[in-house]
Amino acid sequence: MTKVTVPNAVTGDSSEDAVSLDKTESSPQQAVAVGGDHPKSKSEPFISIEDGVHTIHGVDCIWHNMYAESTFTTFRWISPYDDIDSMLIKVARNVEQGLYSIISMSASKHSLTVVCACEKNWEDLPVGWYCR
Structure with missing residues (x-):
């Protein structure tokens, strides 16, 4: 089995976005990707590939802040237990609370990119703002 570890939350520049591979004995039809430091990530992966069929759970979320004076520039969070609908609701709540305004947003079933303006x-920012 091959395990791919993806950090749940990554801040800063793209050099921190690296994905580390921990390779063990594997067949091409077995792979498990787990969501970093989430306590359940090892037992409930957000991506599992068995017999060549993909089953994907969760959403890979990225926020890009275009407000140059802020120390909040880019943030990535992989939510293994949410679907895209619940993540869109969380983004709407953030906007409603005045955390940021949306410049542009792109969403698909398992990916969300928010280009925002946050002063x-x-x-x-409140702790856990991205998952409320």
Whole structure:
């Protein structure tokens, strides 16, 4: 089995977005990708490939802040237990609370990219703002 570890939350530049591979004995038809440091990620993967059929759970979310003076620039979070509908509701709640405004947004079944304008610095954002 091949395990791919993807960090749940990545801040900063793209050098921190690296995906590490921990290879063990595998067949091409067995792979499991787990969501980093989430406590259930090892037992309930958001991506599993068995017998060549993909079963994908969760959403890979990326926020790009276009407000240059903020220390919040780019943030990535992989939500293994949400679907795209619940993530869109969470983004709407963030906008409603005034955390940021949306410049552009792209969404598919398992991917969400939000280009936003947020005047707040990273340390001024509430803890867990991305998953409320």
